[in-house]
Amino acid sequence: MSSSILRTAARVLMPLLVLFAVFLLVRGHNDPGGGFVAGLVIAVAFVLLMFADGVEAARRSLPVSPWHLLGSGLLVALTAGLMPVFVGRPFLTALWAHLGPERWDVLVGTPLLFDIGVCFVVVGVVLTMTFSLVED
Amino acid sequence: MLLVLPIIVPMFMAAVLLLIPWVRVQRWGAHVGALAQLGCGVALFHRVSQEGIQVLHVGGWRAPFGITLVADTLSSILVVAVGVVGTAITAFAFAGVDPRRESGGYHPLLMVLLMGVSGAFLTGDLFNLYVWFEVMLVASFVLMALHRTTAQVRAAFLYVTLNLLSSSFLLTALGILYGQSGTLNMADLSAAWQQNGPPRLHLPLAMLFLTAFGIKAALFPWFFWLPASYHTPPAAISAVFAGLLTKVGVYSMYRVFTLLFREVPSWVFVLIMVISAVTMVVGVTSALAQRDFRRVLSFNLVGHIGYTTMGLGLLTPIAVAGSLLYVVHHIIAITNLYLVGGIFLRLRRGSEFERLGGLYRTYPVLSVVSMIPIFALAGIPPLSGFVAKVVLVKATFAAGAYWLGAVALAVGLLSVLSMARLWDEGFWKPAAPDADKAKPIWPMVVPICALTLLSLGISAAAEPLLQLTSRAADQLLNPEPYVRAVLKEP
Numbered sequence: 001m002s003s004s005i006l007r008t009a010a011r012v013l014m015p016l017l018v019l020f021a022v023f024l025l026v027r028g029h030n031d032p033g034g035g036f037v038a039g040l041v042i043a044v045a046f047v048l049l050m051f052a053d054g055v056e057a058a059r060r061s062l063p064v065s066p067w068h069l070l071g072s073g074l075l076v077a078l079t080a081g082l083m084p085v086f087v088g089r090p091f092l093t094a095l096w097a098h099l100g101p102e103r104w105d106v107l108v109g110t111p112l113l114f115d116i117g118v119c120f121v122v123v124g125v126v127l128t129m130t131f132s133l134v135e136d
Numbered sequence: 137m138l139l140v141l142p143i144i145v146p147m148f149m150a151a152v153l154l155l156i157p158w159v160r161v162q163r164w165g166a167h168v169g170a171l172a173q174l175g176c177g178v179a180l181f182h183r184v185s186q187e188g189i190q191v192l193h194v195g196g197w198r199a200p201f202g203i204t205l206v207a208d209t210l211s212s213i214l215v216v217a218v219g220v221v222g223t224a225i226t227a228f229a230f231a232g233v234d235p236r237r238e239s240g241g242y243h244p245l246l247m248v249l250l251m252g253v254s255g256a257f258l259t260g261d262l263f264n265l266y267v268w269f270e271v272m273l274v275a276s277f278v279l280m281a282l283h284r285t286t287a288q289v290r291a292a293f294l295y296v297t298l299n300l301l302s303s304s305f306l307l308t309a310l311g312i313l314y315g316q317s318g319t320l321n322m323a324d325l326s327a328a329w330q331q332n333g334p335p336r337l338h339l340p341l342a343m344l345f346l347t348a349f350g351i352k353a354a355l356f357p358w359f360f361w362l363p364a365s366y367h368t369p370p371a372a373i374s375a376v377f378a379g380l381l382t383k384v385g386v387y388s389m390y391r392v393f394t395l396l397f398r399e400v401p402s403w404v405f406v407l408i409m410v411i412s413a414v415t416m417v418v419g420v421t422s423a424l425a426q427r428d429f430r431r432v433l434s435f436n437l438v439g440h441i442g443y444t445t446m447g448l449g450l451l452t453p454i455a456v457a458g459s460l461l462y463v464v465h466h467i468i469a470i471t472n473l474y475l476v477g478g479i480f481l482r483l484r485r486g487s488e489f490e491r492l493g494g495l496y497r498t499y500p501v502l503s504v505v506s507m508i509p510i511f512a513l514a515g516i517p518p519l520s521g522f523v524a525k526v527v528l529v530k531a532t533f534a535a536g537a538y539w540l541g542a543v544a545l546a547v548g549l550l551s552v553l554s555m556a557r558l559w560d561e562g563f564w565k566p567a568a569p570d571a572d573k574a575k576p577i578w579p580m581v582v583p584i585c586a587l588t589l590l591s592l593g594i595s596a597a598a599e600p601l602l603q604l605t606s607r608a609a610d611q612l613l614n615p616e617p618y619v620r621a622v623l624k625e626p
Contacts, residue, residue: 022242031419058592067241068155069152069155070154071150071151071152071153071155071244072151072155073149073151074147074148074150074154075148075151075152075155078144078147078148081144085137089137089196090137090142090192090193090194090195090196091140091192091195092194092195093192093196094195094196118191132547
């Protein structure tokens, strides 16, 4: 199945979808969004690419294998959970830090790191499943 | 922090193993992970027996708003048992898993499974319990279906369908419960119902929980998924399922019924007794009709679950203590026997009775080592199963449930028969003529010997262990300290 309309559309849509996923990821702490749905959107972007160009192309365009993405996502989430333990707070307590100059005041915390880990895990799981289903 | 370690140690190891492609390193990693989890479990057990019930509010969100992890005596005993089973299985896996499963992620999935089981034993929140059930279900389904032979995929589908049915019962119950009470923290629910009386739909809720956990525990009308699926995967997978997964269902029944459903009409507990009795009878008599080592074990596993839920029906301290002792004994013995089944698979390429026999002549030491868990499961004195059965039968007579005691005794006799047959067919009778002479590899024998020693240890230390499970039973039957520990202000 190779339709040039789908291929062209996929190429335009992919960066938009990934960008939208980042938007969802970052706003997720206080508004609807978060790591899970961001991961799903990224996974959908690659699934779209898979339908347009085939599994091989989709695998190539992903810098690491989904399997490793799954493992490293778990590690990232676990790190976010363990960071508060080292300052004597319970597992998974949110820690916050102000970054950057005073007038920007960017608030960064471990929940964001946790969400990034979740996002990696979701991308890894969904792509592992879809790729192996299609390859069979 | 100690409370969360039995969950995050296997999680960490699963993540690391996902990143390591070399199977040989994965085996060692999994073994180290399981050993570390055992260490954390023992440390937690020590802490609980020294300082009483341990509570952790994850993320610093106090109960009932956040997820609470709670370890009382029962939870800590079971977490230690998870570590023991995990260590034995990962040692066995040095020799006993097919290459396709190992490269497909057997080791990380096993770690995820151990994480799920520990999580279920430690959580104090019903929704969180549901999540751990799903973690276990996903991991075990993939483990079962990983090899993709027709029989295994068929078994895995039956398994996942029945377990999803159980999950939907559980989820329905949780929805109703949350709609009525606005909380799913077990201690909070218990305290609120203690004050305001049980809610409407108390009885239907109890029935939903009984069904959901009854499916997981493989109790009578719902047990058939277990014997249909547990004999298909290799021993290094089915042994961990047999040892731990049904026990999670049993544990959840004890936890939920003692904390939340003590005020249901008494016929519910009679129903639990009846279900236990029928499970015992049906399981063990079906085992007599089987002609395959591992299928006999599967049906015996079902039958013996009845002993572990009997105590919940009687609800006297000594009955609960006896059932919990039975759980501990059963985890060790049945895991061990599934591993013995793995040796048969390796030596005879199958576990049907026609292929077996003659092992006593070729491997006398291994045969004696395997005889001990076989007879422990049968309940031959002075082995571990005997002690637990004596306690249970005495408890039934003390509570006036003579019929249940009679059933337990009769089923004990039948399981002696079934186990003696297992011994005869597997080890004693002359070998099948075409039995090949491959040697078992020592990694397979080492965990079997270790678990057998542990079984003997349980028999030798029966009195202190019974005191321990009595303490666990007291905590279950008097839930006030549990509730206070969870809800107290810092």
